[in-house]
Amino acid sequence: MNALRSSWWLHLLLLAIALVFPVVFSSPFMVNFGVLALFYAFIGQSWNIAGGFAGQLSFGHVAFFGVGAYASTMVQMRLGWNPWLGLPVSALAGAAAGWLIAVLSFRAGLKGSYFALITLAFAEVFRIISNSVEITGGGLGMLIPMKQSMANFQFGDRRIFYFIILALTAASVLLALWLKASRFGARLAAIRENEDSARALGIDIFVEKTKIMMISGAIAGVGGCFFAQYFLYIDPTIAFGVDKSVEMLLVSMIGGAGTVYGPLIGAVLLAAISEVTRAWFTIQGLSLVLYGALLVVIIAFLPNGLIDLFKRRGQRPGRS
Amino acid sequence: MLKVTNLTKIFGGLRAVDQASVEVAQGRIVALIGPNGAGKTTLFACIAGFLPINQGRVDFMGQDITGMKVHDIARLGMVRTFQITQPFAKLTVLENIAVGSHQLHARRADALAHARTVAQQVGISESMLEQPAAELTVAGRKRLELARALATEPKLLLLDEVMAGLNPQEITEIIGIIRKIREAGVTILLIEHVMHAVMSLSEHIYVLSYGKIIAQGAPLEIVNNRDVVEAYLGRGAAEQMAMASAENPHA
Numbered sequence: 001m002n003a004l005r006s007s008w009w010l011h012l013l014l015l016a017i018a019l020v021f022p023v024v025f026s027s028p029f030m031v032n033f034g035v036l037a038l039f040y041a042f043i044g045q046s047w048n049i050a051g052g053f054a055g056q057l058s059f060g061h062v063a064f065f066g067v068g069a070y071a072s073t074m075v076q077m078r079l080g081w082n083p084w085l086g087l088p089v090s091a092l093a094g095a096a097a098g099w100l101i102a103v104l105s106f107r108a109g110l111k112g113s114y115f116a117l118i119t120l121a122f123a124e125v126f127r128i129i130s131n132s133v134e135i136t137g138g139g140l141g142m143l144i145p146m147k148q149s150m151a152n153f154q155f156g157d158r159r160i161f162y163f164i165i166l167a168l169t170a171a172s173v174l175l176a177l178w179l180k181a182s183r184f185g186a187r188l189a190a191i192r193e194n195e196d197s198a199r200a201l202g203i204d205i206f207v208e209k210t211k212i213m214m215i216s217g218a219i220a221g222v223g224g225c226f227f228a229q230y231f232l233y234i235d236p237t238i239a240f241g242v243d244k245s246v247e248m249l250l251v252s253m254i255g256g257a258g259t260v261y262g263p264l265i266g267a268v269l270l271a272a273i274s275e276v277t278r279a280w281f282t283i284q285g286l287s288l289v290l291y292g293a294l295l296v297v298i299i300a301f302l303p304n305g306l307i308d309l310f311k312r313r314g315q316r317p318g319r320s
Numbered sequence: 321m322l323k324v325t326n327l328t329k330i331f332g333g334l335r336a337v338d339q340a341s342v343e344v345a346q347g348r349i350v351a352l353i354g355p356n357g358a359g360k361t362t363l364f365a366c367i368a369g370f371l372p373i374n375q376g377r378v379d380f381m382g383q384d385i386t387g388m389k390v391h392d393i394a395r396l397g398m399v400r401t402f403q404i405t406q407p408f409a410k411l412t413v414l415e416n417i418a419v420g421s422h423q424l425h426a427r428r429a430d431a432l433a434h435a436r437t438v439a440q441q442v443g444i445s446e447s448m449l450e451q452p453a454a455e456l457t458v459a460g461r462k463r464l465e466l467a468r469a470l471a472t473e474p475k476l477l478l479l480d481e482v483m484a485g486l487n488p489q490e491i492t493e494i495i496g497i498i499r500k501i502r503e504a505g506v507t508i509l510l511i512e513h514v515m516h517a518v519m520s521l522s523e524h525i526y527v528l529s530y531g532k533i534i535a536q537g538a539p540l541e542i543v544n545n546r547d548v549v550e551a552y553l554g555r556g557a558a559e560q561m562a563m564a565s566a567e568n569p570h571a
Contacts, residue, residue, distance in 0.1 A: 194409075201419055
């Protein structure tokens with residue numbers, strides 16, 4: 001991990017800031033803001049390692065998020081499992097969904113915008129299924145009964161949620177750093193840049209793309225489990241709504257797709273915009289309007305994302 | 321090492337490659353020439369597994385590889401370059417080559433070190449290594465194609481017009497590089513339009529015209545082959561040339 005070695009102080013500094021944040025800003029509003037920012041960063045990173053690193057642009061990444069949210073909530077509500085078990089269950093469920101979508105679309109040779117559209121279709125299919133079968137609670141969704149205790153993955157002190165999502169996000173950053181400095185990551189970058197050349201050099205693009213979709217799916221799935229435990233409620237629109245797909249993709253693209261820290265920068269900004277607009281205005285969805293406008297500006301002036309502002313001049317794009 | 325038997329590739333109603341048979345012995349440099357549109361690149365794509373073939377078979381090192389996947393063929397040791405260069409545009413030159421190096425070197429540091437030595441071998445200067453591949457000149461891109469393929473440590477290299485678009489100086493350099501690659505033990509099959517390069521490099525030549533192998537032999541035999549001259553210059557050209565040189569022997 002060269003990147004980790006050469007800028008370890010930067011990583012430590014960021015981690016220190018993140019650790020101190022809820023101690024300094026302990027009001028529920030600020031803690032909630034921190035949780036949301038980290039949550040967006042976490043699911044944004046999930047999109048980023050598939051879309052940014054491997055070039056598999058998905059427009060329905062919420063499918064993995066929703067499958068994870070439903071899987072963890074269902075084993076808890078229907079089978080009576082401990083909620084903590086929801087974390088590995090949601091990771092497996094997300095990976096399985098990633099495998100299914102990857103195998104079906106990559107076998108059919110879908111690339112680029114066709115792949116984006118098929119992922120969108122899958123997310124919609126999952127939404128409709130979860131809306132119409134009984135075991136998911138249908139359109140009513142599922143309400144996890146409030147019973148705050150450590151063993152129950154519910155906390156009166158919201159800061160514990162903050163530290164959990166911080167640990168998850170840190171793990172996702174480590175994964176991204178590893179991808180930047182490993183053979184697997186080099187192969188993904190090759191696939192993103194030119195699939196024919198990658199094949200000619202002996203890369204099994206089907207296997208590599210399927211692997212990254214499974215990893216990405218697992219991360220988004222865990223994000224779904226966390227979300228369900230944090231809000232104690234999911235329904236088909238929350239779990240499989242297009243807006244979350246868009247948010248995952250936007251935090252990545254605005255911050256800088258294909259970079260390690262892009263999703264974090266984008267996520268802090270998205271959380272800030274959404275909290276501020278919610279506090280000051282009553283118009284629903286205004287945050288996405290502002291965010292869309294911001295995206296236009298950024299594509300025009302910083303096509304590699306906000307992370308370019310933090311880079312020294314002369315450094316080349318597409319790297320972190 | 322490579323044996324292509326009666327390979328046929330049909331696009332719609334067009335027989336792009338028609339019953340072509342090609343053999344490449346270990347350690348040789350063999351050239352595949354022919355007029356534009358003869359089907360040379362198509363034949364390459366069929367051999368390397370990029371296109372499914374309609375008839376025939378391809379054997380590589382005694383193994384039937386017909387219908388095998390591109391990456392499996394590449395891992396066996398047959399790697400092609402592209403006529404229209406296909407760099408990983410946003411990656412640096414070094415990272416591009418390292419993708420090839422990773423085939424045999426799992427660790428990142430090893431792959432990068434190996435990529436540096438390969439870059440040196442093909443004459444890519446140290447200062448170019450950190451540039452994005454998209455910023456390379458034509459000559460640089462051709463070298464990068466070669467370096468990337470070479471980095472996988474292939475047994476057989478299929479080079480598709482690595483000299484097209486280069487100036488005479490660059491061509492001389494790349495001829496030297498290809499010779500060195502062969503001396504290092506790599507067998508080479510190349511498509512080329514630069515005739516003096518073909519003549520000075522190759523020991524055996526196949527001529528493809530309208531998808532058919534119309535001639536094969538040593539370079540000198542090919543130059544004097546009537547069918548080959550006509551394929552390039554049109555029907556009757558060989559006779560006219562013979563007449564012209566009879567009238568004016570000093571021309």
